[in-house]
Amino acid sequence: METDQAWLPTAAFRAVGSRHTLVHGTGPLVDTVHRELAAGCGRFGGSVVRGAEGGGSCDLVLELGGDAEALGDEGFTYAREVGRTTVxxxxxxxxxxxxxxxxxLGxxxxxxxxxxxxxxxxxALRMLDHWDNVAVHPVMGQVxxxxxxxxxFWADGWARGDLERVRAYxxxxAACGINAVAVNNVNVHETEAHLLTDRIGEVADIAxxxxxxxxxxxxxxxxxxxxxxxxxxxADPLDEAVRAWWAGATARVYxxxxDFGGYVVKADSExxxxxxxxxxxxxxxxNMLxxxxxxxxxxxxxxxFVYDHRQDWGDRTTDRARAAYDHFVPLDGEFAPNAVLQVKHGPMDFQVREPVSPLIGAMPGTRLAVEVQATQEYTGQQRHVCWLGPMWSEVLRFRPEEGVSVGELARGGLVAVSNVGDDPFWTGHPLGQANLYAFGRLAWNPDADPGAVLDEWIGLTFPEAPERLVAGLHDVLDGSWRTYxxxxxxxxVGWMVQPGHHYGPSVDGYEYSPWGTYHFADRDGIGVDRSAATGTGYAAQYAKPWAELYESPETCPDELLLFFHxxxxxxxxxxxKTVIQHIYDTxxxxxxxxxxxxxxxxxxxxxxxxxRxxxxxxxxxxxxxxxxxxxxxxxxxFFRKSGVPDAHGRRIY
Amino acid sequence: METDQAWLPTAAFRAVGSRHTLVHGTGPLVDTVHRELAAGCGRFGGSVVRGAEGGGSCDLVLELGGDAEALGDEGFTYAREVGRTTVxxxxxxxxxxxxxxxxxLGxxxxxxxxxxxxxxxxxALRMLDHWDNVAVHPVMGQVxxxxxxxxxFWADGWARGDLERVRAYxxxxAACGINAVAVNNVNVHETEAHLLTDRIGEVADIAxxxxxxxxxxxxxxxxxxxxxxxxxxxADPLDEAVRAWWAGATARVYxxxxDFGGYVVKADSExxxxxxxxxxxxxxxxNMLxxxxxxxxxxxxxxxFVYDHRQDWGDRTTDRARAAYDHFVPLDGEFAPNAVLQVKHGPMDFQVREPVSPLIGAMPGTRLAVEVQATQEYTGQQRHVCWLGPMWSEVLRFRPEEGVSVGELARGGLVAVSNVGDDPFWTGHPLGQANLYAFGRLAWNPDADPGAVLDEWIGLTFPEAPERLVAGLHDVLDGSWRTYxxxxxxxxVGWMVQPGHHYGPSVDGYEYSPWGTYHFADRDGIGVDRSAATGTGYAAQYAKPWAELYESPETCPDELLLFFHxxxxxxxxxxxKTVIQHIYDTxxxxxxxxxxxxxxxxxxxxxxxxxRxxxxxxxxxxxxxxxxxxxxxxxxxFFRKSGVPDAHGRRIY
Incomplete structure (x- = not known):
């Protein structure tokens, strides 16, 4: 089948393509703007002209020349006056x-x-990290x-020759606001290492x-x-020969x-x-890099993402959730201005529910980027509908300290692990496109209402849809994360997944493993005591009021109770409800x-x-x-372990 | 390193190689006998002559010509009189x-x-089944x-060119009594299917x-x-064209x-x-084949090995242990004389402890072969010492009905899944050789004392060993199965292994799976009720006295208690001891x-x-x-589930 048009179907250009537009300004991206408009006008009968200030006949003017101070490189003004729209x-x-x-707007x-x-x-930086391998990995595959x-980008060991889909991507x-892409897996294997040097030409083609x-x-x-x-x-970062090597290699990259963006590094991690x-x-x-x-x-x-992945499960004093904070907060202020510390949004690893990482907000002297996971590793692997907009919105609007949200603290950027591949629908599950779109829009404006972003995506992807379809799509997607x-x-509590591939349930799958991911369920209860008073002390990594709120099971929010207690x-x-009845009911x-x-x-x-x-x-x-x-x-x-019957007598095996 | 000589080290031929031997008879295997002796004599100074009845100077005579009725093709007489040994x-x-x-004897x-x-x-048939793939399987590998x-036999898609190790194998x-080898995996994948037809030449080379x-x-x-x-x-077995195709293909194989032995077939299984x-x-x-x-x-x-591998774990009426009996006993008497039904020794799948399959003894009108597993899939994967002689001996001496043992009932042969590969020590773990040796010797004589077989293997493999070494080896191996x-x-109870590769513990690894392998542990107890009175009825598949013995937890042997109750x-x-204290103590x-x-x-x-x-x-x-x-x-x-502390207060996490 042909590649799906996602949120840029032909009809999305009907309004603009049937108008008369003037494009003012020069440069390669202005050419792109013109090309987009010309294509739309070719289909819908409008026209586009370039160059000098146009006459009064234009419906739309797109002009270069606003206030650089106020707008920066990426901002724009939008206005409509006397029958003309101006950008x-x-x-x-x-x-x-x-x-x-x-x-x-249409x-x-x-x-x-x-x-x-x-x-x-x-x-300023809205990025997709692709965990794509160049050579197919024996366990992890191509992506x-x-x-x-x-x-x-890659197939069977080499860059794809035909980059048409990369352009379409x-x-x-860009249409949802992304401005950066990392083109290969953070786990850099043997083949991929060479992209930095003798195979930089392939990266240049993609760029x-x-x-x-x-x-x-x-x-x-x-x-x-x-x-x-x-x-x-x-590879000692203080060794002069090492520094010289990186300087030389980097000069050749540039x-x-x-306009190369820079390096992504997973170091001393797993x-x-x-x-x-x-x-x-x-x-x-x-800093060396x-x-x-x-x-x-x-x-x-x-x-x-630095933690001990060879933990002794019998040792309850070690807490993986503490690791990023413990490793990095002492280094606050030491990172170079162009070194960004990229932090996963939660302290563990993209579970369906985690608190916001206490690292965010605890490093005022460091540029932080916050990383979310669009690829649904732990949220249904694009076989389940799980619209993550509400989760990301909760994270981005969370205020580690009074007044400042995660979205604002992420001065180094917002990053999503990409959910895209060479599937005709881009994301495997066609409704998974909504996650990619929502990430871009929330990265642009972390305060945006996720429901509105969802409706925007529906409106674009299903143009001229009858109300019944719009409402149905909204219904199917809107609550899907909480359903999941x-x-x-x-x-x-997290982590009750099959080890390795992470799809499907296995309550004890990671319980006796070295990965630091436990629930400690016994016949009496369940959960991880991360309080300062009696547990690992993780709760104390937060500033007030969160440290106090999380410290006690009486004040800890229900949805995080077993994470903290x-x-x-x-x-x-x-x-x-009781915990056990909540488990059954949900x-x-x-x-x-x-x-x-x-x-x-x-x-x-x-x-x-x-x-579709x-x-x-x-x-x-x-x-x-x-x-x-x-x-x-x-x-x-949990029935076998607790012995407590379901209050409603439903069938439990 | 050079390939290990296993139980035929050079020194094993010292006694016979330093004597004067006469070989009488002709034929290719007599040539082999002569070649073996000549090689030994070359090293140790003896001599070997062939042909006519020798003079009085011989220490040893090996002669063809005994009572065919009494000895069959494989038997021999052994005697020593007036200073001469005669076979x-x-x-x-x-x-x-x-x-x-x-x-x-040395x-x-x-x-x-x-x-x-x-x-x-x-x-009559003592066979090794190799689960060897020709093409490396993406999950299961070469073997x-x-x-x-x-x-x-195979490397990277083809038969090995150099068959020197196959000859040595x-x-x-042969030195421990094996007379048949199946050279490829019972799971016959695409490449391997062709061994039957266009690639039979490769099999012929191995033969x-x-x-x-x-x-x-x-x-x-x-x-x-x-x-x-x-x-x-x-592939309908009653279809004439299918029958003709098999007849033609088989004629070309022969x-x-x-002297091709025949086919091994895993059908309607997994x-x-x-x-x-x-x-x-x-x-x-x-019968068609x-x-x-x-x-x-x-x-x-x-x-x-036929059972439902897509079982609903919530349905406790289905019992995989019953499957082979339920499928095959109704067919007793229907199998052709040269069709052998090959039965795993236990009803499940080579667990460290299982009862003997009730199928053995329940099909008097069928030639049965009994299959054991030398490759240590569930018994330590040749990283653990686990000498299986005692387990196999228990199986072979078990009497499903009065008077007749499993060893005697296996009229169709005894088969082991091979534990051998291209490792220099043949079996990965050097002490795993003892399993291969013991299988051959027990297949020849199922009544043999496993301890004597072990000592025989030690004596051959470590020739001229000091008593301390002999005793040490015996110590390390003799109880290793029970230790495991x-x-x-x-x-x-079985099955508490990591799914897939089956190495290492995972108590619930197969508990909520479709494989029919459950322990049903809850906060109160554990085990599978297979009694006739209240369980799956599996216990009733046995003849008396076993059906009665297994039926009640009062009479069921401890080591099988959780299998039956x-x-x-x-x-x-x-x-x-209580069950829980037994678990801790063991x-x-x-x-x-x-x-x-x-x-x-x-x-x-x-x-x-x-x-070594x-x-x-x-x-x-x-x-x-x-x-x-x-x-x-x-x-x-089990501590978390039962809440019962260890009586001796040892550390349980």
């Missing part, structure tokens, strides 16, 4: 985003009056944690395909590069890709090499909600393109099977 | 086995007098459930290398061969390999194709026994070839680590 931008990127703003952009609005992203087919993600949409290309590199590529005896080998700190490591890219305007994204939470791991099955939640409810969503989807047949409807219908069968499996295993496990 | 055989194979008997064969003894195998490197296994040691070659085939290889629309697809019975399927090989003297080994049982799954943790065993004891064995092994340094000592030492580290992991997980799991 003004100081930078070319701003003009492109202004065009897509007009496209999103007919609304050409009616009535509108006082000038300023649109400017909260976050690590990828659920949408192969890689857009750049266009799609060339993304550049017309204002997207800078980044590269994941191995900290051991000076050894494995450079033949040096050490020769090939003048077995990857890093500065610890030479007794150096993470700041030493990050920052020095290499600084002369060229590049940035280093240094991941904070209900039928999987309860009350913030070990309580009895009979413990009464704020909802008035698991029955979760399955019922999937059944309902499947019914709603079925009722939309005829309103959705058949191939069929794909989602098929996936709902698997989601329902899997949700029932979750329900039955979780309920059986 | 007489009616068939060439018998003469070869007589030679190895003399080799085993100096003892040349002293004193010995009245004539008749040696004859109880079982499915192989823990000794690659395959002896044939010699080794040629094994033939000089009296070993016939067998082939695993796919039941779907007429479809996948022959292009027919069906053209290539005139997703393999079989006669069910066409509504035919297993007898229909087996039996008809194809009958004109050529071949045999079909039809595996009885202690630190793994208790009281016959669900009991409370407080249930008192015949040993006087797990602490098991680890202590591994620690002791490791100490014994360490004390043997200097008495064992360094490479080092390999075992290294493996003991892993065994001890793993045993502790088992102990801690199993004890923690």
């Amino acid at each position: 003004t931008a100081a930078g070319q990127r701003g003009l492109l985003y202004g065009l897509f703003h007009v496209v999103r 007919e609304e952009a050409f009616h009535g009056e509108r006082a000038q609005e300023i649109h400017r992203p909260t976050t 690590e944690r990828g659920y949408a087919g192969g890689s857009l 750049g266009r799609l993600i 060339g395909a993304l550049r017309p949409y204002g997207i800078r290309t980044h590269l994941s590199v191995t900290f051991a590069a000076p050894v494995v590529l450079g033949g040096l005896p050490t 020769e090939a890709i003048p 077995g990857r090499p890093g500065p610890f080998a030479d007794g150096r700190s993470h700041a030493d490591g990050a 920052a020095a290499a890219v600084a002369p060229h305007g590049g940035t280093v994204h240094w991941r904070a 939470e209900k039928y999987t791991a309860p009350l913030g 070990h309580v009895s099955y009979g413990h009464v939640l704020k909802s008035g 698991h029955f409810e979760g399955v019922e909600e999937v059944e309902e969503a499947r019914e709603v989807w079925a009722s939309l047949a005829g309103l959705v393109v058949p191939a 409807h069929a794909r989602v219908t098929e996936l709902f069968e698997e989601q329902l099977r899997s949700a029932r499996e979750w329900r039955d295993q979780i309920n059986s496990y | 007489t055989a009616a068939g060439q194979r018998g003469l070869l086995y007589g030679l190895f008997h003399v080799v085993r 100096e003892e064969a040349f002293h004193g007098e010995r009245a004539q003894e008749i040696h004859r195998p109880t079982t 499915e459930r192989g823990y000794a490197g690659g395959s002896l 044939g010699r080794l296994i 040629g290398a094994l033939r000089p040691y009296g070993i016939r070659t067998h082939l695993s085939v796919t039941f779907a061969a007429p479809v996948v290889l022959g292009g027919l629309p069906t 053209e290539a390999i005139p 997703g393999r194709p079989g006669p069910f697809a066409d509504g035919r019975s297993h007898a229909d399927g087996a 039996a008809a194809a090989v009958a004109p050529h003297g071949g045999t079909v080994h039809w595996r009885a 049982e202690k630190y793994t799954a208790p009281l016959g 669900h009991v409370s943790y407080g249930h008192v065993l015949k040993s006087g 797990h602490f004891e098991g680890v202590e026994e591994v620690e002791e064995a490791r100490e014994v092994w360490a004390s043997l340094a200097g008495l064992v070839v360094p490479a 000592h080092a390999r075992v030492t290294e493996l003991f580290e892993e065994q001890l680590r793993s045993a502790r992991e088992w102990r801690d997980q199993i004890n923690s799991y």
